[in-house]
Amino acid sequence: MIVNMKDIKDEGFDIKRSAEEIRNLSFKDHICIGCGICEKTCPVEAITVADIGPIVRDEVDISKINIDEDECVLCGMCSGICPVNALDFTIDNEPISEIAAYPKYISSAEIDDDTCIYCQRCEIACPRDAVTIARFLPERPNLVTGEIEVDVDVCNHCGICDEMCPADAIDVNRTPGEEDIVIDKDKCVYCLICKKSCPVTAIKAACRTCSYGDYDIDPEDAVTTGSSFIDDELCVKCGWCEEICPVDAAKVKKQFEGTLDVDQDKCTVCGTCIDVCPCNALTFPKSAGPATIVDNTEKQEEYCIHCGACERACPVDAISVQITDVDYTPTKSKSWIEKFEALKN
Amino acid sequence: MPSHIASGLKYLAAIELKKHGFTQQMIANELEIDRSTVSHYLNGRNLSWHSIDVAKTITNLCPKDFLIMTHYLFKDEQKTRKIVSICKKKKYCGEIADSCIGCGLCVDLCLMKAVNLDSLKAHINSIYCCGCLLCEEGCPTNSIKILEVNNDREYERH
Numbered sequence: 001m002i003v004n005m006k007d008i009k010d011e012g013f014d015i016k017r018s019a020e021e022i023r024n025l026s027f028k029d030h031i032c033i034g035c036g037i038c039e040k041t042c043p044v045e046a047i048t049v050a051d052i053g054p055i056v057r058d059e060v061d062i063s064k065i066n067i068d069e070d071e072c073v074l075c076g077m078c079s080g081i082c083p084v085n086a087l088d089f090t091i092d093n094e095p096i097s098e099i100a101a102y103p104k105y106i107s108s109a110e111i112d113d114d115t116c117i118y119c120q121r122c123e124i125a126c127p128r129d130a131v132t133i134a135r136f137l138p139e140r141p142n143l144v145t146g147e148i149e150v151d152v153d154v155c156n157h158c159g160i161c162d163e164m165c166p167a168d169a170i171d172v173n174r175t176p177g178e179e180d181i182v183i184d185k186d187k188c189v190y191c192l193i194c195k196k197s198c199p200v201t202a203i204k205a206a207c208r209t210c211s212y213g214d215y216d217i218d219p220e221d222a223v224t225t226g227s228s229f230i231d232d233e234l235c236v237k238c239g240w241c242e243e244i245c246p247v248d249a250a251k252v253k254k255q256f257e258g259t260l261d262v263d264q265d266k267c268t269v270c271g272t273c274i275d276v277c278p279c280n281a282l283t284f285p286k287s288a289g290p291a292t293i294v295d296n297t298e299k300q301e302e303y304c305i306h307c308g309a310c311e312r313a314c315p316v317d318a319i320s321v322q323i324t325d326v327d328y329t330p331t332k333s334k335s336w337i338e339k340f341e342a343l344k345n
Numbered sequence: 346m347p348s349h350i351a352s353g354l355k356y357l358a359a360i361e362l363k364k365h366g367f368t369q370q371m372i373a374n375e376l377e378i379d380r381s382t383v384s385h386y387l388n389g390r391n392l393s394w395h396s397i398d399v400a401k402t403i404t405n406l407c408p409k410d411f412l413i414m415t416h417y418l419f420k421d422e423q424k425t426r427k428i429v430s431i432c433k434k435k436k437y438c439g440e441i442a443d444s445c446i447g448c449g450l451c452v453d454l455c456l457m458k459a460v461n462l463d464s465l466k467a468h469i470n471s472i473y474c475c476g477c478l479l480c481e482e483g484c485p486t487n488s489i490k491i492l493e494v495n496n497d498r499e500y501e502r503h
Binding site: 017019020021023043044073074075076077101102331332333334335336 | 443444445446447448449450452453463464465466485486
């Protein structure tokens, strides 16, 4: 996995040609995932992607692309075909994604703010740190006493109760795979905020003794509000947010459909694929310990964007990524259509 | 000397326009010269016939040499375009193959401004094309073919 993407210094290139119009191609090093699609697409073979260097676990800097400025004719194909928009191509300062004649991928990642409960699970799960969820908590009323219970089968571990509890009595672990909720009854002050704010009504709580009179708050006020933001520059439309969202507020449309196969006989469990995968779609089997030789590499196909970065990086050619469908906006140019269709091979 | 040859080319252009029924005033406007100069040209005065011979030789060179020579003599793209489009001997049309990627290199290379891009594909305007083949030579995907049109050309006013 590529870490701290925003911290990697941008060492991209910048090519310009100004005559009838100003054409400019620039490269965002920190966005590039090293999949090599541009190398295969470039009609003048001006692009080369270097072979992957030695892997330092969790700190891999994937091989970046080189461009021969003398060969490049500034046609913009690499920019149009890059699945993660690491190449910016502008004509007279207008990005080609905004020029209708140029085809572009049909893909999106959106969070519906009306449905979102601002639990921040997607923010934690996003492999590219592209999601930011802000939440605002309601005012807390005076405190009372009573009893409280959580239906663990219903609880989705969104963490809203944890966040809102004025007495810090609830502890929710939201790490995917290790979800847990613990309520410290000694600390609980039975304010019922957790019960009222729970989006799935998993908490049953009652205020047994109420010596403070007006303890309850209006359920309307107990709703968490907030805002969501997806950084389109970093988002690769992998689908983690959609998969992890407890209320189906996140929707992801991928640009490629396809298959990902790992030849378990060839795999040497070196972990290279896991490190280059931009969307955490590959993992070691859960049984693996750090000191044991694990069996094989597992794949999580629902998160795969079929970019082919792992196939390129695998030192023993154990991985095969096949794109079966590409979704892009129509264009009249046959050569551009040909390049988009060629991705399927 | 180069300016004399440039005048020779203007003379040839004036004669060519006269053949197509342009009046002296129209010729003067077209070539951006004085009407009196046009009058001198058309009456065979004021020019060395030697320069005109050299100019004639230039117009008979292959289209690329004719264009580059003229551009060098006038050092002005617009005037070059005018002289070449009047004095060129043949009409040309361009065929663009589907392999065109829309890089626009041909648009930048064309001195005659005969090429434009439409829907990521180059188009060549035969009215302006002088057959120099600069675009064909520069095309990274070899998608351009310039063909001679087999008929007598007439200079058209735009």
